[in-house]
Amino acid sequence: MAKNSPFPSLISEELWEDGHHNSGAGLNDEDAKLLGAFLLQAIEDGFAEDYKDHHEEQERDEKYQYPFDVENVKEFAHFCIESGGFEINWGGRMNQAKDIGNKCVYCFKDTRFGSGLFVNRIPATTDEYDGYSCYPCQYKYEEEE
Numbered sequence: 001m002a003k004n005s006p007f008p009s010l011i012s013e014e015l016w017e018d019g020h021h022n023s024g025a026g027l028n029d030e031d032a033k034l035l036g037a038f039l040l041q042a043i044e045d046g047f048a049e050d051y052k053d054h055h056e057e058q059e060r061d062e063k064y065q066y067p068f069d070v071e072n073v074k075e076f077a078h079f080c081i082e083s084g085g086f087e088i089n090w091g092g093r094m095n096q097a098k099d100i101g102n103k104c105v106y107c108f109k110d111t112r113f114g115s116g117l118f119v120n121r122i123p124a125t126t127d128e129y130d131g132y133s134c135y136p137c138q139y140k141y142e143e144e145e
């Protein structure tokens with residue numbers, strides 16, 4: 001896995017591996033900002049699109065499923081820049097969150113096409129589950145915050 005790190009210059013092999021084992025590795029403020037800037041630059045360079053192609057190949061492997069798109073990377077980049085440093089657990093959640101497919105991670109309603117919840121659903125992940133957030137739940141969680 002370590003050889004697949006897409007961010008070799010900023011995330012050391014060790015950190016990447018730790019991230020995958022969810023052991024609480026992290027980046028300090030400065031590194032987080034560097035990583036964010038690096039990712040934004042990478043998106044501009046078309047790197048993210050290349051990586052997406054690569055990822056789509058991997059997606060055919062059932063054991064290797066998680067959502068990837070440029071918007072997610074962009075969001076993560078902005079998060080890095082604004083975070084002031086953080087602990088990496090996104091590697092862990094890829095491997096450890098239970099994939100519940102089309103179900104909403106909050107209310108567990110099925111959001112598949114034809115369910116009435118498909119249109120406004122967004123991919124969502126909690127510590128435990130990897131799936132979608134249905135529109136009513138997005139609304140609810142925004143209201144509560």
Ligand SMILES: [Zn+2]
Nearest residue numbers: 104107134137
């Ligand atoms: Zn829901």
